[in-house]
Amino acid sequence: MKVACAIVERDEKVLVQNRIRQGKFVTEFPMGKIDCDESPEKAAERELREETSLVGSSYKTIKKINEDGDEVFFVFIDVSTEQQPIADSVRKQTYFWFEWKEIPTVDFHKCDREFIKDMINNNH
Numbered sequence: 246m247k248v249a250c251a252i253v254e255r256d257e258k259v260l261v262q263n264r265i266r267q268g269k270f271v272t273e274f275p276m277g278k279i280d281c282d283e284s285p286e287k288a289a290e291r292e293l294r295e296e297t298s299l300v301g302s303s304y305k306t307i308k309k310i311n312e313d314g315d316e317v318f319f320v321f322i323d324v325s326t327e328q329q330p331i332a333d334s335v336r337k338q339t340y341f342w343f344e345w346k347e348i349p350t351v352d353f354h355k356c357d358r359e360f361i362k363d364m365i366n367n368n369h
Contacts, residue, residue: 246278246313246315246316247278247279247285247288247315247316247317247318248276248277248278248279248311248315248316248317248318249276249277249278249279249285249286249288249289249292249317249318249320250273250274250275250276250289250317250318250319250320250357250360251274251275251276251289251290251292251293251296251297251320251322252274252289252319252320252321252322253275253293253299253301253321253322253324254321255324255326255342256342257344258342258343258344259274259342259343259344259345259348259364260274260275260297260299260330260340260341260342261273261274261340261341261342261343261348262274262275262296262297262330262338262339262340262341263338263339263340263341264296264336264337264338264339265336265337270337270352271352272348272349272350272351272352272353273352273353273357274319274357275289275292275293275296275297276289276292277291277292277295277296279318285306285308285318285320286303286306286318286320288318288320289303289318289320289322290302290303290320290322293322293324296333296336296338297330297331297338297340298328298330298331299322299324299328299329299330300324300328301322301323301324301325301328302322302323303320303321303322303323304321304322304323305320305321306318306319306320306321307319307321307360309356309359309360310356311354311355311356312354312355312356317354317356317357317360319360345361345364345365346365348361
């Protein structure tokens with residue numbers, strides 16, 4: 246399986262969402278599976294639009310392999326500062342802007358936590 250995570254940075258903070266997934270609240274980046282006819286960048290842009298209503302253009306991608314051997318693509322997306330995320334009532338989302346070092350990583354997958362740690366270590 247291939248997964249794309251949308252990474253949106255603004256004012257030295259990154260967008261994180263809290264939402265219901267598989268019956269429980271989780272904290273995560275906007276993300277989803279990559280369709281067979283999509284690039285990781287197009288999938289991340291699509292997932293960001295579907296989950297937050299934000300529209301932007303990808304400019305950098307970092308690929309990692311998770312503990313199950315799946316490919317996870319962290320796609321940085323440029324979004325204008327005029328746009329704000331809009332919650333979907335079905336997903337019961339809440340959005341937060343965190344500095345990298347302040348992200349509450351307890352609900353994140355191991356691969357995501359490693360990515361966040363890398364970003365902190367690289368002074369991002």
